[in-house]
Amino acid sequence: MDTLRIAQDMNRRQFLHTLGVGLGSAAVGMLGQREAAAAGLRRTDFRPTAKRVIYMFQSGAPSQLELFDYKPGLKDLHMTELPDSVRMGQRLTGMTANQASFPVVRSVFNFAQHGESGAWISELLPHTASVADDLCIVRTVHTDAINHDPAITFIQTGSQLTGRPSMGAWVAYGLGSANQDLPSFMVLVSRGTGRAAGQPLYDRLWGSGMLPSRYQGVKLRSAEDPVLYLGNPAGCTTNIRREMLDQISALNQEHHAISGDPETQTRIDQYEMAFRMQASVPDLTDISDEPEHILEMYGPDVRRPGTYARNCLLARRMAERDVRFVQLYHMGWDQHDNLPDHMSKQCRDTDQASAALVADLKQRGLLDDTLIIWGGEFGRTVYSQGTVTETSYGRDHHPRCFSVWLAGGGIKTGQTYGTTDDFCYNIAENPVHVNDLNATILHCLGIDHERLTVPYQGLEVRLTGVEQHHAIPGLLA
DSSP, X not given: OXXXXXXXXXXXXXXXXXXXXXXXXXXXXXXXXXXXXXXXSOOOSSOOSOSEEEEEEEXXXXXXXXXXXXXXXXXXXXXXXXXXXXXXXXXXXTTTTTOSOOBBOOOSSOEEEETTTTEEEETTOHHHHHTGGGEEEEXXXXXXXXSHHHHHHHHHHSOSSTTSOOHHHHHHHHHOOSOTTSOSEEEEEEEOSSXXXXXXXXXXXXXXTTSOGXXXXXXXXXXXXXXXXOSOOTTOOHHHHHHHHHHHHHHHHHHHHXXXXXXXXXXXHHHHHHHHHXXXXXXXXXXXXXXXXXXXXXXXXXXXXXXXXXXXXXXXXXXXXXXXXXXXXXXXXXXXXXXXXXXXXXXXXXXXXXXXXXXXXXXXXXXXXXXXXXXXXOEEEEEESSOOOSSOOOEEEXXXXXXXXXXXXXXXXXXEEOEEOTTSSSEEEXXXXXXXXXXXXXXXXXXXXXXXXXXXXXXXXXXXOSSOOOOOGGGBO
């Protein structure tokens, strides 16, 4: 092949690598060595308690005041003004910053204690309440971002700036694949009935950033073809496809020998993965072998492709097949107005299937080594956005404290961790920064978050950012 022509097609970093000189070559070489270490099961930093992760991300930010952070005292404070001593000049979004008043609003939903742990859970989540003792409810997660896109980007990548690897990509890079016939990072997206015009989700949220693209998430669609372009075109047999891939691989290997471009090797690997997925994906997505009692466990929506319930069932099937990181996104939690109506619908969409996933994994012996996370990008304000009536109100974005829950995989369950103030506005005890939460997730997988890094633009980039963060001992079994 024409070396000069290939070099002209390369970017500056790849060209320096080909010449074997310069800082660009050193950085690429270092990344290549780390890739090699991550190609199989990486040597973990300490004993993992989880082999895989299922992250049920509730996009739009569920209100903690309506679900997990019970504040009975708000009944007496209802429609009083939020004290300045509580707000402490904290920034507000443009949607409520100019309100003349900030009326405190109690939740219209009842709470009760559940399980031996006595966890306070809203009547909106009766199925989640049934698995209360399998959960660790964290009330004191906080974030740096106040608007949706930077907040989702932050909790998923450790940075509000776009272009960083997602958590699933980091895990795939750090631990490699446990199933050679399926991607190590898979993504499922659903939309709820709580708010039709939910926040958009971008493919970069499951992207690989500066990591090789082989580590990005593979999104399954709810359509007839779960993964586009996976099947053979008409008239192309499996044997013909195999011959084509062998020839293409030989050409790519020749190109890689000259250019040293890591994306060429990624292309080779992805072609081979796609070939194997022609058999593995139909087997994964065909739920006809599921017993009737299991389908009933997840609820009626499980029979409809693309629903949250179906995606939770598919997540369990992925866990059985040792997919390393499964990311569920469910849209529709952005309740700025008419919250009681919208949240009731959203919880009906998600409650039964979320609890079923926990119970189903547990009965199969998979919960012990599967880490489950449920939560959104931030919380909701105790004061109402817009008009308050007897039956309706809204809540604005609130980054200062919000609730998530975790289960399985080395988490200390049967507890509620952290305390917020009487207004659920500030953290009173045991704060958990978003990147502390992410460090804890990596810890369960046996990874020291400070050591899982890649060199990029003069930084040792990592999921948990450049500031000091740590796994939370109180969350770990």
